[in-house]
Structure formats: structure tokens, C-alpha cells
Amino acid sequence: MSSPKIHSKLPSVGTTIFTVMSGLANQYNAINLGQGFPDYQMNEELMKKVTEVMQKGWNQYVPMQGYMPLRESIAEKIEFLYQTKINPDTQITITPGGTYAIYTALTTILQPGDEVIIFEPGYDSYIPNVEINGAVPVLIDLKFPDYKIDWNEVRKKITPKTRVIMLNSPHNPTGAVLMEEDIRELRNIVKNTNIFIVSDEVYEHLIFDNIPHQSILRHPDLSERSFVCFSFGKTYNCTGWKLGYCISSPESMIEFRKVHQFNCFCCHTPSQVALAGFLKNKEAYLSLSGIMQQKRDHFIELMKQTKFDLLNSSGSYFICGKYDRISEEADKDFAIRVTKEFGVATIPVSVFYKAGTDNKVIRFCFSKKKETLETAVERLTKI
Numbered sequence: 196m197s198s199p200k201i202h203s204k205l206p207s208v209g210t211t212i213f214t215v216m217s218g219l220a221n222q223y224n225a226i227n228l229g230q231g232f233p234d235y236q237m238n239e240e241l242m243k244k245v246t247e248v249m250q251k252g253w254n255q256y257v258p259m260q261g262y263m264p265l266r267e268s269i270a271e272k273i274e275f276l277y278q279t280k281i282n283p284d285t286q287i288t289i290t291p292g293g294t295y296a297i298y299t300a301l302t303t304i305l306q307p308g309d310e311v312i313i314f315e316p317g318y319d320s321y322i323p324n325v326e327i328n329g330a331v332p333v334l335i336d337l338k339f340p341d342y343k344i345d346w347n348e349v350r351k352k353i354t355p356k357t358r359v360i361m362l363n364s365p366h367n368p369t370g371a372v373l374m375e376e377d378i379r380e381l382r383n384i385v386k387n388t389n390i391f392i393v394s395d396e397v398y399e400h401l402i403f404d405n406i407p408h409q410s411i412l413r414h415p416d417l418s419e420r421s422f423v424c425f426s427f428g429k430t431y432n433c434t435g436w437k438l439g440y441c442i443s444s445p446e447s448m449i450e451f452r453k454v455h456q457f458n459c460f461c462c463h464t465p466s467q468v469a470l471a472g473f474l475k476n477k478e479a480y481l482s483l484s485g486i487m488q489q490k491r492d493h494f495i496e497l498m499k500q501t502k503f504d505l506l507n508s509s510g511s512y513f514i515c516g517k518y519d520r521i522s523e524e525a526d527k528d529f530a531i532r533v534t535k536e537f538g539v540a541t542i543p544v545s546v547f548y549k550a551g552t553d554n555k556v557i558r559f560c561f562s563k564k565k566e567t568l569e570t571a572v573e574r575l576t577k578i
């Protein structure tokens with residue numbers, strides 16, 4: 196008897212470069228500047244709180260929308276940061292991470308044949324999330340080398356089928372951020388249309404040089420047509436917790452919750468209970484951009500000893516570097532060789548383009564201990 200065969204919903208998805216590079220990093224004992232997470236411990240107090248609440252018995256299901264005191268703390272925080280009143284009961288849902296929030300938002304909105312504007316390079320989950328819903332990604336390149344959005348190009352690509360514009364600021368992999376003029380352009384484009392915005396703001400607190408984060412939540416006319424997605428993992432150095440949340444209008448949130456409640460239902464209880472109190476500590480999230488900016492600046496300074504030319508990074512914990520003074524190799528080959536021969540793993544930026552556009556740029560993650568960055572750069576100077 197032959198076993199049943201699956202007709203793949205994502206036939207073109209294979210093993211990602213992240214798995215490949217991390218495997219190589221382990222095999223060659225390389226320093227991993229590829230993976231997007233810190234190599235230092237998360238906040239001690241928050242760890243203690245989770246343990247405490249578990250011991251107190253917070254180990255059963257919370258409501259499907261999320262633990263209410265946490266949603267209330269989020270609403271307070273949003274009002275403090277972005278001067279917007281959000282109803283914690285009807286507009287916030289706690290999710291198992293930012294990626295899940297994005298997937299659920301897209302699944303909530305999309306019907307087969309709908310078009311979604313996605314900028315490239317971009318976070319790798321967006322295109323499969325659109326395709327699995329039978330919708331069509333409409334890809335637009337960010338302008339190299341500053342990776343700004345070409346809004347004229349966006350205007351040209353809008354059709355009656357356009358249903359979503361996908362945004363990500365601060366941006367992975369480039370560190371580009373949206374500015375006020377981008378918001379103005381976006382506003383003009385979506386006014387009087389049926390277009391939703393899905394805004395990936397997982398790096399909201401990782402923004403440098405005193406640039407204000409242009410959260411969509413600052414702009415009521417835009418937020419009423421948006422799903423805005425956040426991640427506690429990125430804010431509190433605990434990416435393995437996979438906890439985040441989504442904010443939308445009450446009407447849209449009703450539909451979002453229909454999808455969510457039959458997928459995950461509710462998220463990890465002890466983390467939610469601990470975070471409900473911890474979110475009130477403003478210093479814990481406000482200090483983050485300063486800490487990360489120092490790491491960025493230290494990395495930029497160190498990298499001056501190498502033949503890489505770093506591009507600008509105004510946010511996230513990533514910075515891209517050109518290597519055309521070193522080699523003409525394709526970026527994947529170059530990144531693999533640097534891992535094997537010099538012991539530093541990075542990510543080739545072509546993997547963030549569906550067509551594999553290769554500008555001879557690799558991505559470094561600088562959310563690492565000072566010693567990690569220094570040892571890595573010492574190795575990179577030998578290239």
C-alpha cells in the first residue's frame with residue numbers, strides 16, 4: 196500500500212539559509228553574527244517574576260485574547276509612547292510571537308487572488324504567509340544602498356486587487372527606518388481605498404540617533420486600517436519565549452480572533468502574568484535603544500580595521516556590509532567561505548529577495564557581547 200502524498204502548499208520553500216548558516220557555524224566553531232538574537236542573558240528580575248508566578252500556580256489557560264492585566268499594561272504603554280488610546284478589551288490580542296501575529300493578520304484579511312505589496316529585501320515569513328492564503332505577493336525593491344521606499348513605484352504597483360501593504364520599521368535585514376515623509380506618502384496612497392496595512396514593529400525599541408519610531412499607532416487614520424504586530428522576545432532579549440501581540444481596530448480584531456482562537460487559542464500564562472507587571476517599568480524598554488546604539492557604534496568603529504564597507508543602520512540589531520573591495524563572489528558563496536575559513540557566520544542579503552538579488556552585501560547582527568564583537572572583527576580583519 197502506498198502512503199498518502201501531500202500536495203505542497205509551499206512547493207518552493209526549502210531549508211532556509213538561516214538553518215544552513217547556523218549548522219555551518221556549529222560545524223566550524225564560528226562566531227555567529229548571523230542569527231538575530233542576543234548572546235547575553237535577559238533581565239534577571241523578569242526571569243525571577245516568571246518563576247515566582249509559576250510557583251504561585253499561574254499555570255492554566257488564560258482567556259483567548261490574552262491575560263487582561265497584560266493587555267491593560269500594553270494599552271497604558273501605547274498611550275505613553277504613541278499618544279493613542281487603545282481599548283485593551285477589543286483591540287489587543289496576545290500572540291505566540293510577532294511572526295504568528297503577522298501570519299494571523301494576513302490570514303484574516305486575504306482571499307485568493309488578493310495582492311500584497313511586499314518590500315525587498317524583507318523578513319522571510321511574509322511571502323510564504325501570503326502564498327499559503329492563495330494571495331499574490333507584489334514585490335518592490337527598496338532603493339539600494341539606503342533601502343528607502345520608492346513611493347512612486349508603490350503607486351505604480353497598486354491595482355484594484357491590492358489588499359495589503361506590508362511594512363517593517365525598524366527594518367530587518369537593513370536597519371532602515373520609516374520617516375515622517377514616508378507616513379505622508381503612505382497616507383496619500385491608501386486614502387479612500389480598501390487597502391489594509393500590516394505593520395511589523397517588532398524592533399520598535401531598537402531605533403537610534405534620537406529618531407522617533409514612526410509607529411502606525413501614532414496615526415489614527417492609518418491605524419484604523421492596520422494590524423500592528425509586536426514581539427516581547429525582541430524587547431526583552433527573550434526571543435525563545437515567542438510572545439507578542441497584535442493591535443487593530445475593534446472590527447478587525449473580531450475577525451483576527453476567529454482565526455487565532457482555533458489555532459493557538461491562548462499563550463503561555465506565566466510569561467503573561469510576569470510581563471503584566473514588568474511592562475510598567477519604563478526604564479527597561481526605554482534604555483534599550485541606548486544600549487543597542489552603543490553596540491552598533493562599537494561594531495562600526497571596530498569594522499574600520501577591515502575591508503568591509505558598512506551601510507547605514509538606524510534601527511533593529513542588524514547592519515549590512517558591502518564586501519566588493521574583498522571579493523567578487525556571490526554573497527552566499529562568500530558568506531559560506533567566511534564561516535568556514537575565517538570563523539564568522541553572517542547572512543547573505545540575497546536570501547531576503549525572492550529573485551536572489553545580489554548586491555554583494557552581507558548582514559551582521561550586533562546584539563552580541565562586547566567580547567563576541569571584538570573577537571569576530573579580529574577574525575574579519577584577516578580577510
Ligand SMILES: Cc1ncc(COP(=O)(O)O)c(C=O)c1O
Nearest residue numbers: 231292293294318367397426428
Ligand atoms: C522583522 C521581524 N519580524 C518578526 C520577527 C519575529 O518575531 P517573533 O520571534 O516574536 O516571532 C523577527 C525576528 O527575527 C523579525 O526580524
